[in-house]
Amino acid sequence: MSEKPHIYDLPDSPHSVGWTEPRTLRLASSEAPMKLEGGASLGPIDVEFETYGALSTSRDNVVLVAHALSGDAHVAGWDKTAEALGRPWRVRKPGWWDPIVGPGKPLDTNRFAVICANVLGSCYGTTGPPSLDPSTGRPYGLSFPVVTVGDWVRVQARLLDALGIQRLRAVVGGSLGGQQALEWALAFPDRVDKCIVLAASPRLSTQGLGFNAVGRFSIMNDPHFRGGEYYGGPIPHAGLAAARMLAHITYLSESGMHSTFGRKFRTKGNHGFGVEFEVESYLDYQGKTFVERFDANSYLYVTRAMDYYDAAAHWGGGDLVEAVRRIRSEVMVASFSSDWLYPPARCKEFALALCRLGKPITYVEVPSHHGHDAFLVETDIVGKLLSSFLADRRRPHVIAKEG
Amino acid sequence: MPKTGRDGVDKVVSAIIKRIDGDIDGASLAQFVRLIAQSPPVWPVGGRWQDTIIGTEIPSGCSVLDLGCGTGELLEKLMTEKDVRVQGLEIDPEAVIACAVRGVPVLQMDLDEGLEGFPDGGFDYVVLEETLQTLRRPLTMLGEMLRVGRHGIVSFPNVAYWRTRLALALQGSIAVGERGGHAWHATPNIHPLSIRDFLDWAHEHRVRVTKAFALSEGTVRPLAPEDNLYAQEALFFISRG
Known part of the structure; x- marks a missing residue:
């Protein structure tokens, strides 16, 4: 919660990865575009990514972190380019998973080379709707092709190819990042040793589809949206803020909101329609700050990718057990008891499918009242689960015999 | 205290015979049996x-x-x-x-x-x-x-462990006779x-x-x-x- 005081590891802390700098690589060009799942071809594709920790000489210590809906490649540490690249929100805060990634932390950068890339269609340095379309010289806007989680994972694979990394020690992500982790285990079964899926299921629930629809409706009906061609003029501020406010409610839980905000007033109760309750103030703040850092078109594309993702449909003709048969990595799934965006019962379906095939699976339902956000908030327990799952153990039967 | 289940049961049976023979009174028998029944069973040390x-x-x-x-x-x-x-x-x-x-x-x-x-x-x-x-x-x-x-x-x-049976017979209350000794409702x-x-x-x-x-x-x-x-x-x- 951004209004609470935070204690961060400062750049000079022995547990911080310190000052960071994003890198960008071109992974497809206009001449050699990349074919997307939806049928379109896209080029150029530039990808912004960050790395922490040293790559081992045998290049076998790489952990790929996949970010969630509004995330970016800046997982840990302090971005020294924040001001220069016009990302002032990074000045006061370290990367989004700083408690988990760093020297001596659960994703220990003394052992692992951690990498994270901004997803295709987002707005943090990777090609997306705000990028210039070389064929028109103007931002793509809604002419940007629809992208999928599968496309994201294939772009990440291209990035690893470009960096000379064949295998991943682990891929880990929460929420939409968890779906990328799952997709990695499905699409590249021979490139992933361990797969960690936090607060994510093989597809979004119907309720989740509904929430995303309302978010997009709100953006697309903002008078400033203008068919996505708002660049250079006023942006669909209210629509994007409302989408974010709604989404934020889905990241919390009823009991969590009650214990954090209750029915407390910010004002004396003005009997008007301004921001009066604490919870209104919180959501108002979340909406406003989001608009400063996220692109409305990107929000449409990324939520659409979230909607479309369906591992069972894509890999198993609708049968989840058939789909996960191809997985060869060790898998850990953690759900969070009060998460109603990716509810535990839905997360467990994936774990059960693997278990039914006799593949070793660790599935934990972490008790928490932090809702979907718990995967970011419950850093103690999540850290403990990550570090023990990533520990080197003699595991002779990591890969189950095909039944 | 009994070292084997058989010892314990034998002791209880012989006490009952003594009572029948008139060697001990009813109160002593009850006290003796209660003592045996209530002595906790021995559990192996270490793990399961x-x-x-x-x-x-x-x-x-x-x-x-x-x-x-x-x-x-x-x-x-x-x-x-x-x-x-x-x-x-x-x-x-x-x-x-x-x-x-x-x-x-x-x-x-x-x-x-x-x-x-x-x-x-x-x-x-x-x-x-x-x-x-x-x-x-x-x-x-x-x-x-x-x-x-x-x-x-x-x-x-x-x-049907003998101590469980005795406890039920003597105390008339459901003592499940398990490790941990939970009450009936717990x-x-x-x-x-x-x-x-x-x-x-x-x-x-x-x-x-x-x-x-x-x-x-x-x-x-x-x-x-x-x-x-x-x-x-x-x-x-x-x-x-």
Whole structure:
């Protein structure tokens, strides 16, 4: 919660990865575009990514972190380019998973080379709707092709190819990042040793589809949206803020909101329609700050990718057990008891499918009242689960015999 | 205090005979029997005695599904010592996290949901340690064990243990006679059973008992016919007949 005081590891802390700098690589060009799942071809594709920790000489210590809906490649540490690249929100805060990634932390950068890339269609340095379309010289806007989680994972694979990394020690992500982790285990079964899926299921629930629809409706009906061609003029501020406010409610839980905000007033109760309750103030703040850092078109594309993702449909003709048969990595799934965006019962379906095939699976339902956000908030327990799952153990039967 | 179940029962029987012969009065008999009945049974020190037997009896390199695996001690031992492919199922989140921390694959679920969808013969052994008597549908689970596993390993506290019988006879209150001594309303053991009950079930359902062990006054031994009276706990290896 951004209004609470935070204690961060400062750049000079022995547990911080310190000052960071994003890198960008071109992974497809206009001449050699990349074919997307939806049928379109896209080029150029530039990808912004960050790395922490040293790559081992045998290049076998790489952990790929996949970010969630509004995330970016800046997982840990302090971005020294924040001001220069016009990302002032990074000045006061370290990367989004700083408690988990760093020297001596659960994703220990003394052992692992951690990498994270901004997803295709987002707005943090990777090609997306705000990028210039070389064929028109103007931002793509809604002419940007629809992208999928599968496309994201294939772009990440291209990035690893470009960096000379064949295998991943682990891929880990929460929420939409968890779906990328799952997709990695499905699409590249021979490139992933361990797969960690936090607060994510093989597809979004119907309720989740509904929430995303309302978010997009709100953006697309903002008078400033203008068919996505708002660049250079006023942006669909209210629509994007409302989408974010709604989404934020889905990241919390009823009991969590009650214990954090209750029915407390910010004002004396003005009997008007301004921001009066604490919870209104919180959501108002979340909406406003989001608009400063996220692109409305990107929000449409990324939520659409979230909607479309369906591992069972894509890999198993609708049968989840058939789909996960191809997985060869060790898998850990953690759900969070009060998460109603990716509810535990839905997360467990994936774990059960693997278990039914006799593949070793660790599935934990972490008790928490932090809702979907718990995967970011419950850093103690999540850290403990990550570090023990990533520990080197003699595991002779990591890969189950095909039944 | 009795060193074996037989000692204890013999002492109680001889005291009753003394009372009949008029050598002691009723109050002394009652006091003596109460003393014996209330003296706690001896439990083996260290981990679960069942784990030791299972660790010895099952072959290296096999596969084991542990239903209600707790904090995963057995599975860790089987993984590291016998190269066993393991999977645990457990309902308690704290225990599940403990399993995960020790690197044991564990799936958090309620066994009363059943094993639907698990393929026939998917595991060499399915273990149900000290859990049968806690299930809402114990017979369904026993059947499922023998469908999913080629062999089943079942252990439970024996409700016909002589101390349990005496406690009920003398105190007239349901003392389940289990480790931990829960009150009637707090016990997880909602379907207590005896060794005889279990053997009757096996006979009726044509389930073969291939090996059986008893824990009596802290000592583990092959199950004897009279152990329905003497055993605190029992462990059975079963398979389809």
